[in-house]
Amino acid sequence: MPLATTRRTGLVDQVIAQLRQAVVQGEWRIGERIPTEPELATSLGVGRNTVREAVRALSHSGLLEVRQGDGTYVRATSEVSGAVRRLCGSELREVLQVRRTLEVEGARLAAAARTDEELANLRALMAARDEAQGAKRLDEFVRLDAEFHLAVIRCGHNGLLTELYRGLTEVVTASVAATTREGGVGGADIEHHDLVEAIADRDQDRAVAEAGGFLNELLTGLDLDPGELA
Structure with missing residues (x-):
């Protein structure tokens, strides 16, 4: 990965910015180990x-994870996502709480x-x-479902x-995958056409009901209590 030589003022902030950019632009992917300290220097x-x-700062923000004796790995593509990962861990319930909110x-x-153009995009997705x-095609389905919710x-x-x-892209996608079971309960059994039509009709109350009902349906299928999301 080509990195520009930094100026001599505000070096730490400049390095933080360049490392963050490398992560956000996909130079280093989630779960990938970044170059060693001497290589970066x-x-x-x-x-x-x-x-x-700089690495310590990005580790505190949740973007990177330092594993003693092993190296530094990419944990998230944004500080927001990294913070949610620290708060939620692997708890699907907590991810769904944030999603519903x-x-x-x-x-x-x-x-x-x-807009009409945005509505057309929702229908295409x-x-x-x-x-x-x-x-x-499970992987494609999961990706498109997450893209649909972001488009909304x-x-x-x-x-x-x-x-x-x-900023929640990773955890939203992971929650879609976790609640998608081929031929069973979960995301693959839930359709969003009524939500799209509520948005098309500019019916705010119906759109709210559809969005909330979809997540409650997920919780019911996963044997979680929808009341926990209230």
Whole structure:
């Protein structure tokens, strides 16, 4: 990965910015080990202490994970996602709690603010998702389902909500995969056509009910108590 040589002021902040950019742009992927401290120091033209401080800061923010005696690995693609991973761990219940909080309001905003072009995009994503489901292409289905939910949030035109939700890409995708069981309960059995039509009709109350009901249906299928999400 080509890294630009840094200036001599604010070195730690510059290194943090470059390492973060490498992660966000996919130079280093989730679960991948990044170059060693000496390698980074040489590439960046800074001292090892500067690299160590930058890695420590990104580790505290949840972007990287330092494994003693093994190396440093990419943990998340954004600080928001990293923070959620630290808070939620592997608890699907907690991930669904966060999703419901954001997605219900996102659906309400989408019904109020969506454009015709955005509605067409939702329908295209829905069709592609259904086609992947019917063909039993699980990985593609999971990806498209997560993209659909992000597209709904974007329809609300609330920049902060969109960025918060986009930062949850990994955990949302993981929760879709975890609740998708081929031929059984979970995401593969839940369709979102009524949600799309509520957004098309600009019916905010119905959109809220559809978004909340979808997550409650997931909880019922997973033997979790929907009341826990209230």
